[in-house]
Amino acid sequence: MKESDKLQVHVLSEIQNLKVHGRTTEQRAPLTLFWTGSAIELQVTGSELWVEVESDYDIHEPWISILINGVPVSRQMVTAGRYWICIFRGMSEGTVKNVRIVKDVQAMSADPGCLLQFHALKSDGAFLPVEEKPxxxxxxxxxxxxxxxxxxxxxxxxxxxxxxxxxxxxxxxxxxxxxxxxxxxxxxxxxxxxxxxxxxxxxxxxxxxxxxxxxxxxxxxxxxxxxxxxxxxxxxxxxxxxxxxxxxxxxxxxxxxxxxxxxxxxxxxxxxxxxxxxxxxxxxxxxxxxxxxxxxxxxxxxxxxxxxxxxxxxxxxxxxxxxxxxxxxxxxxxxxxxxxxxxxxxxxxxxxxxxxxxxxxxxxxxxxxxxxxx
Amino acid sequence: MKESDKLQVHVLSEIQNLKVHGRTTEQRAPLTLFWTGSAIELQVTGSELWVEVESDYDIHEPWISILINGVPVSRQMVTAGRYWICIFRGMSEGTVKNVRIVKDVQAMSADPGCLLQFHALKSDGAFLPVEEKPxxxxxxxxxxxxxxxxxxxxxxxxxxxxxxxxxxxxxxxxxxxxxxxxxxxxxxxxxxxxxxxxxxxxxxxxxxxxxxxxxxxxxxxxxxxxxxxxxxxxxxxxxxxxxxxxxxxxxxxxxxxxxxxxxxxxxxxxxxxxxxxxxxxxxxxxxxxxxxxxxxxxxxxxxxxxxxxxxxxxxxxxxxxxxxxxxxxxxxxxxxxxxxxxxxxxxxxxxxxxxxxxxxxxxxxxxxxxxxxx
Amino acid sequence: MKESDKLQVHVLSEIQNLKVHGRTTEQRAPLTLFWTGSAIELQVTGSELWVEVESDYDIHEPWISILINGVPVSRQMVTAGRYWICIFRGMSEGTVKNVRIVKDVQAMSADPGCLLQFHALKSDGAFLPVEEKPxxxxxxxxxxxxxxxxxxxxxxxxxxxxxxxxxxxxxxxxxxxxxxxxxxxxxxxxxxxxxxxxxxxxxxxxxxxxxxxxxxxxxxxxxxxxxxxxxxxxxxxxxxxxxxxxxxxxxxxxxxxxxxxxxxxxxxxxxxxxxxxxxxxxxxxxxxxxxxxxxxxxxxxxxxxxxxxxxxxxxxxxxxxxxxxxxxxxxxxxxxxxxxxxxxxxxxxxxxxxxxxxxxxxxxxxxxxxxxxx
Amino acid sequence: MKESDKLQVHVLSEIQNLKVHGRTTEQRAPLTLFWTGSAIELQVTGSELWVEVESDYDIHEPWISILINGVPVSRQMVTAGRYWICIFRGMSEGTVKNVRIVKDVQAMSADPGCLLQFHALKSDGAFLPVEEKPxxxxxxxxxxxxxxxxxxxxxxxxxxxxxxxxxxxxxxxxxxxxxxxxxxxxxxxxxxxxxxxxxxxxxxxxxxxxxxxxxxxxxxxxxxxxxxxxxxxxxxxxxxxxxxxxxxxxxxxxxxxxxxxxxxxxxxxxxxxxxxxxxxxxxxxxxxxxxxxxxxxxxxxxxxxxxxxxxxxxxxxxxxxxxxxxxxxxxxxxxxxxxxxxxxxxxxxxxxxxxxxxxxxxxxxxxxxxxxxx
Structure with a gap:
């Protein structure tokens, strides 16, 4: 994988300004996304951002959608394993990007093996506070x-x-x-x-x-x-x-x-x-x-x-x-x-x-x- | 990677009914996609389909969109490396799916390192002839x-x-x-x-x-x-x-x-x-x-x-x-x-x-x- | 009023193929339109068509809309009096036109003087049967x-x-x-x-x-x-x-x-x-x-x-x-x-x-x- | 014709604030509307407004559309003769209405007899200045x-x-x-x-x-x-x-x-x-x-x-x-x-x-x- 050599890994539990959407536990190491529409949301600077996912399933694989500044730009199947997915790269370092990484599939009651977790983020930017909605x-x-x-x-x-x-x-x-x-x-x-x-x-x-x-x-x-x-x-x-x-x-x-x-x-x-x-x-x-x-x-x-x-x-x-x-x-x-x-x-x-x-x-x-x- | 144990790997050069969109060479081992909108198109049976991609770049990474039966269902960055991407899984074996895997980004004249290639497909299905458009x-x-x-x-x-x-x-x-x-x-x-x-x-x-x-x-x-x-x-x-x-x-x-x-x-x-x-x-x-x-x-x-x-x-x-x-x-x-x-x-x-x-x-x-x- | 010299007056009661929309009595000499959406509908040939209206009111005047072949082409206030209104003129004699003359205002419970009646039609054409809707x-x-x-x-x-x-x-x-x-x-x-x-x-x-x-x-x-x-x-x-x-x-x-x-x-x-x-x-x-x-x-x-x-x-x-x-x-x-x-x-x-x-x-x-x- | 007994007749030439749209002469007694889209426009108070029209033709009759406060509410054929058409009645006296009476048909080069003129207005209201558009x-x-x-x-x-x-x-x-x-x-x-x-x-x-x-x-x-x-x-x-x-x-x-x-x-x-x-x-x-x-x-x-x-x-x-x-x-x-x-x-x-x-x-x-x- 090519990546900027300035990236730093942040486990989710250490990111102050991480906003988590969807019912889940307090656990952040890693964070489990259960329901559809569950997500992490970030206000992030920097040129590059990766997320470390972990996925598993017996039958039904997870999918995610990625929204940058409110616009869906990527949707992909998350095959089994623990690995890094690049969210963006090559962007202006100084600008703040709103990022949402969304579980695009429902909780799977019929597949006890189905799992989607986020372990960490990797970036050369800073994580700023995410707005509370009214x-x-x-x-x-x-x-x-x-x-x-x-x-x-x-x-x-x-x-x-x-x-x-x-x-x-x-x-x-x-x-x-x-x-x-x-x-x-x-x-x-x-x-x-x-x-x-x-x-x-x-x-x-x-x-x-x-x-x-x-x-x-x-x-x-x-x-x-x-x-x-x-x-x-x-x-x-x-x-x-x-x-x-x-x-x-x-x-x-x-x-x-x-x-x-x-x-x-x-x-x-x-x-x-x-x-x-x-x-x-x-x-x-x-x-x-x-x-x-x-x-x-x-x-x-x-x-x-x-x-x-x-x-x-x-x-x-x-x-x-x-x-x-x-x-x-x-x-x-x-x-x-x-x-x-x-x-x-x-x-x-x-x-x-x-x-x-x-x-x-x-x-x-x-x-x-x-x-x-x- | 979890996958069906019935999958067979087919290098592109061996697939009779592969339809290639976009200007490229005769080379299929691997196939290089140069221009935006370039694609491979398949009429495929089987429950599962993967594509082996190879990607590289100095600056600008490739992206692909995946269309199943004419509908865009996935769009993703293709980070550097040679690896398998799952196109679909869990589908009815007998039905025929029209699949297009499309290069979503232009040829990059400013990045001599930019590359998107497809090496092979992996499936438990058969590849049927793809319709010629009028x-x-x-x-x-x-x-x-x-x-x-x-x-x-x-x-x-x-x-x-x-x-x-x-x-x-x-x-x-x-x-x-x-x-x-x-x-x-x-x-x-x-x-x-x-x-x-x-x-x-x-x-x-x-x-x-x-x-x-x-x-x-x-x-x-x-x-x-x-x-x-x-x-x-x-x-x-x-x-x-x-x-x-x-x-x-x-x-x-x-x-x-x-x-x-x-x-x-x-x-x-x-x-x-x-x-x-x-x-x-x-x-x-x-x-x-x-x-x-x-x-x-x-x-x-x-x-x-x-x-x-x-x-x-x-x-x-x-x-x-x-x-x-x-x-x-x-x-x-x-x-x-x-x-x-x-x-x-x-x-x-x-x-x-x-x-x-x-x-x-x-x-x-x-x-x-x-x-x-x- | 200029009009074709070939026109013949037909009192409504004599027109076989007159279709009346809306609740009203059996009376056709003249026909009273009470409710909004009430109308007469015709399949008529000829170059010219007039309707003889009678209108009265103490407060609220009637309005009509005219539809030719299903399209509203005229909407007008019907001021008090008994007089002829031209529905169309200058059309090809032989073609059949579907005509609806519609009361565009509700029955007026607050105005006992409010009245809209049609007495007669005047045309050089013939009145053909009007389709029954399913x-x-x-x-x-x-x-x-x-x-x-x-x-x-x-x-x-x-x-x-x-x-x-x-x-x-x-x-x-x-x-x-x-x-x-x-x-x-x-x-x-x-x-x-x-x-x-x-x-x-x-x-x-x-x-x-x-x-x-x-x-x-x-x-x-x-x-x-x-x-x-x-x-x-x-x-x-x-x-x-x-x-x-x-x-x-x-x-x-x-x-x-x-x-x-x-x-x-x-x-x-x-x-x-x-x-x-x-x-x-x-x-x-x-x-x-x-x-x-x-x-x-x-x-x-x-x-x-x-x-x-x-x-x-x-x-x-x-x-x-x-x-x-x-x-x-x-x-x-x-x-x-x-x-x-x-x-x-x-x-x-x-x-x-x-x-x-x-x-x-x-x-x-x-x-x-x-x-x-x- | 029923009408308010408070109405006063104003010949067009006497109305200060009459706005005339479309190419025409200086003549206002009466005003001739030649081209399609020609119109008179008024800012008028009062409960009731009538216009005295004169129409003639050998073949092609004029039509007018009436716009109240910018909305087309009436469209009608103007059959031959000189007579009054009611524009509105029963409205609140004090409010100002913008009224446009528009010639809805082109100048008719093939019908030398075709004519549409406005002689006068009749109202219980006052005619206020009409806005100039930018x-x-x-x-x-x-x-x-x-x-x-x-x-x-x-x-x-x-x-x-x-x-x-x-x-x-x-x-x-x-x-x-x-x-x-x-x-x-x-x-x-x-x-x-x-x-x-x-x-x-x-x-x-x-x-x-x-x-x-x-x-x-x-x-x-x-x-x-x-x-x-x-x-x-x-x-x-x-x-x-x-x-x-x-x-x-x-x-x-x-x-x-x-x-x-x-x-x-x-x-x-x-x-x-x-x-x-x-x-x-x-x-x-x-x-x-x-x-x-x-x-x-x-x-x-x-x-x-x-x-x-x-x-x-x-x-x-x-x-x-x-x-x-x-x-x-x-x-x-x-x-x-x-x-x-x-x-x-x-x-x-x-x-x-x-x-x-x-x-x-x-x-x-x-x-x-x-x-x-x-």
Missing amino acids: YKIEFIGDSITSGEGAIGARAEEDWIPMWFSAIHNYTYMTAEAMNADYRVVSQSGWGVLTSWDNNPNNNIPDYYEQVCGLLTGENNQALGAGDPYDFESWQPDVVVINLGSNDGGAFQTPEWRDPVTGKVHKQRLNEDGSYHEEDLTAFENAVDRFLVKLRKNNPKAQLVWAYGMLGFPMMPAIYRAVDRYTKRTGDRGVSVLQLPDTTEETIGARTHPGELSHRRAAETLSEYLQGILA | YKIEFIGDSITSGEGAIGARAEEDWIPMWFSAIHNYTYMTAEAMNADYRVVSQSGWGVLTSWDNNPNNNIPDYYEQVCGLLTGENNQALGAGDPYDFESWQPDVVVINLGSNDGGAFQTPEWRDPVTGKVHKQRLNEDGSYHEEDLTAFENAVDRFLVKLRKNNPKAQLVWAYGMLGFPMMPAIYRAVDRYTKRTGDRGVSVLQLPDTTEETIGARTHPGELSHRRAAETLSEYLQGILA | YKIEFIGDSITSGEGAIGARAEEDWIPMWFSAIHNYTYMTAEAMNADYRVVSQSGWGVLTSWDNNPNNNIPDYYEQVCGLLTGENNQALGAGDPYDFESWQPDVVVINLGSNDGGAFQTPEWRDPVTGKVHKQRLNEDGSYHEEDLTAFENAVDRFLVKLRKNNPKAQLVWAYGMLGFPMMPAIYRAVDRYTKRTGDRGVSVLQLPDTTEETIGARTHPGELSHRRAAETLSEYLQGILA | YKIEFIGDSITSGEGAIGARAEEDWIPMWFSAIHNYTYMTAEAMNADYRVVSQSGWGVLTSWDNNPNNNIPDYYEQVCGLLTGENNQALGAGDPYDFESWQPDVVVINLGSNDGGAFQTPEWRDPVTGKVHKQRLNEDGSYHEEDLTAFENAVDRFLVKLRKNNPKAQLVWAYGMLGFPMMPAIYRAVDRYTKRTGDRGVSVLQLPDTTEETIGARTHPGELSHRRAAETLSEYLQGILA
Whole structure:
């Protein structure tokens, strides 16, 4: 590797002005990025910058995007190993560059071996303080929020990290429009009550209070994925919950049988194609319980259930649940917002929202958030 | 590196169905990519694909973009060394993927050490024939055609490869709109007669008949950059010449003094700010001569002088030169097209055309080409 | 008036192939247009066409728009009197023109003298059959649906017909996108339960079963405005109800005192700014009752409550009401759709949705309707 | 006619603050509007405003557009006769309204009977001074500049005033973007040397120095159409000449035979489809002569030949002519601009530029003018 001979290596734990985005532990030697949109951000001088990454996986490899002064200039697969990646070189030493190195793929609950860590930076420049943004937003969601299909040809059908994007994503776009810092908690296929295939274990609320509790395997446990998340360290102004699409899907898919207990779960349809009321109520109860949990941990945040990018059959149930929660608790900081549905024109890969659909959702959502935060 | 244990290495010279874009030599062991937009293209099955690259440079490192099924999914700096880059993994074995690995930066006349080569591919799939496109277009130009500033924040001022793009580029966009294969011959700062700083050696026509003759250094010579280009091997339907911006600039910049001979060159302004007629005539003569050279080598192509993305002060001179050429030769296959000027809304990095300006230029140009090719 | 000497006068009642849009009576001698978007439509040959209008008013004058082959080419105030207006002249005799002459202003409940009638046509051509569209849509709404503010400068504040448009209107745009015939029942300031100023008489449901029952005065009665509307004559595939904005507004405005009985009505706010539950329930009951009435009269139609173009504070109540109605009746043909909120960019005159807001609403609505009608 | 009983009639000649747009005579009793885009403009208070028009024609009737506070709100045919048209009513008395009543159709050289005059205004308000704009632009052109086909369905083929628009027109849009007053001199089918059908009498330059000299008939003469135009009264900052399309067309159409002299005129094609050099030279001479005439009458204006909205085959000849003129005279205030060609997406009625094509042309032109006027 060619590099300037003036570079100095800085392990992350020694960099005062390192800004870390995304839920993680206190650990910086190395720093583990769990969720999509997680990132390190720097204000850095110098002509050259490298980052030492460590990557591993059994199935799904990590990807990163690199933003220089707010513009995405690189996106690359991070193959297994521990090595240096050059972020920039040949730049004017004296000028300050804003740099973000972003995990471009969701936490992989199905791959216990999946890992992305940053060990150190190498530069001939200095690390200056990174601006605090006026707002903080937490996004909670499923494949839509994970940016599944937001990049790639429409014909793509493989479920692989290449088709996930944290940047062609309404979360990033909304945060940009709001000038907000943000964190994402999301998992493809998961819901409030069950996953798309009726598995009641694959629900976001059960893992909401951990750093990244949906990850499995000893390594992730050792890294603190299962640790309690320190909500006080980062209190959002808004929590956006974009869940329900997979709960709706569960009514249309076969039952799920627990491989251990043999117990079966199924969200049932009535003969006329409508949702079975008992199962719908179970979903509403799950929404209600999740709101209680969200409020407990985010006492001052606006809770916005924002749903509809892949149709909105669960909307009446979501409204009912929010209604019941609001009436019971008197909590008036919860609202529901319908996001623009994805159309033939705005669809992306894997029949998921494309970049244009994410853009429209971000416009609608940021308009709404500007209203309630004004 | 983790990889499938079913992968087989194929040196490029053994791959029957490899499609190579861009002017280069016959050499495939390895293949050298000289110009921006140069690429290899594949129709490949299998679950996994890697490319063995070799990169070197004294100053300016190469970058590549990777397109899967026509969509750019990765863009990365290629640091020095010889190593494998993973293009995709985890895909369905049976499906056919169209893959393009594109050199995202221009040939670097100022860095004799700059090198990008592909040695081999590694895959568990088969390489199928790549479609021939109905049209062939050659683009000749300067920094605009090299995509300088087409990516990156507007504030960027460093002259580095990161801000060059072959994809956010009117050449790529026009070729896509026309369903055409294309090649690019371009160099930032160069013109028809002189470069922006009055250096008469830095003109494109002098190097047009070589593979990539503007590269210097023994290594490039050994690689065949200075070899005669085999025009018969790839006869374009259209040659687009986007030159003149730097010839115009030369009137506004200081004289250039030849370090060897001490001879001075300067395109002069009259006192009233108009162009000195003698120097303007020298430019027109250069245009005329270049048209003769273009026609000689591309006997059946439409020659389209497409100019104006950074203002169009040379347009009257270009029209005069084309006029004179046409009258003298009777060659009626030459025309002039004004491209949309870059505006505050469409500007990119380094006060060069941004992606939106390239898009508008591509719309205008492809509309025009569809007309003359119909 | 200059006119062709070959013109023949046809009273409307004698024109076989006259297509009348909008709720009205059977009367054609003359034909009265009550609602906005009401129109006559013709397939006519000949070089010249005139229409004999009759207009009157105490306060608010009618306006018309003229569409030739689907394009709006004229919009004009129709001052009081009975006279001929030229629709076209100088056209090729043999070609068939599609002509729509559209009432561009809502029914005026506050002006008993307001009147727009068509008596006759005058032409040298023949009247051919007008195509039946594959869908029928009824729109029910308030000022938004009346197109208040959809034309005119943003600074406009006068409440006058000039700022109303049936064409720069999501109703027209949605019908065009759906290739549907449509009718509009709308009144500025009115709601489901009360008007914006708490008047419980100014609610749409009470007048829904009449031709145009919200009009007052002897003349309108004589014209049949108060007659029962013949629902069987025109059964819509979809009824779009865009009501709630004024019901929401009533919570924010002073009480209304009945000038006759002295009785007071007021939708109350709680001290914390939330809606008083009793009054909210009254609104929900009104929605529920209206759904019953809509279903009774439109047994096969999809009922779509489409709301949100000027904010959506009533959305939870609308969902509750629809929910209760659906649960009680088992009627599954009712749904709720949130329309895009109007933004600084899309606002029009009188702080109402501008043309761009109407366009976005039409896109969302027609996408949705295509889904449920597919 | 119903009207306020507080209205007062003001003949135009008595209104101090009347602003008249477009070339016309000093006559105000009545005022004759000759050219498209001609208008009266007012800053008026009061609740109601009427204009007394007089219209006549043998073939082609006038149309007007009405703009209130800069927004087009009405467009109507003005049938023959002298009568009052209501501009607005029911508005707040105290507020000031900017009103423009615009002739929406070109001067009709083929209809000596065509006439549009304004006699008087009737209002209960006062007429305040109208702002002077910082720039003045004169547009000279053919059917494109007359807005032929800028309104109406694409299928329309009749040559009638209904399909002409002064508002859906690059002239109006450019003036709006530049905040400029403007005048238009234009005639469908005419050119610099001949009309589209080779008639050498139908050229704009011969009539440029008269008020509206291309009109015929005694009545127009009596109205002063043939009077010398007083250039000193309104000196433009820019003259935009959009001519050449019909001169180009003349090469493709049959010869024209002078009905009086029997003399024949034809712009000839060579056998290979190229333009006959002698005839092309005649066109260039006409351009040159016109530039001389334009400069004589507009000594301080930038002269911009802006061409290309319906193809640009004459561009080389225009550049040659401008070149020759500039070299001979040393006049450096002349330039050439290529306007965006009309595409399938932007075409309007009668295979002429549609509103979208006019918008793109206006964007290109106003960007350019801002540059040269800065």
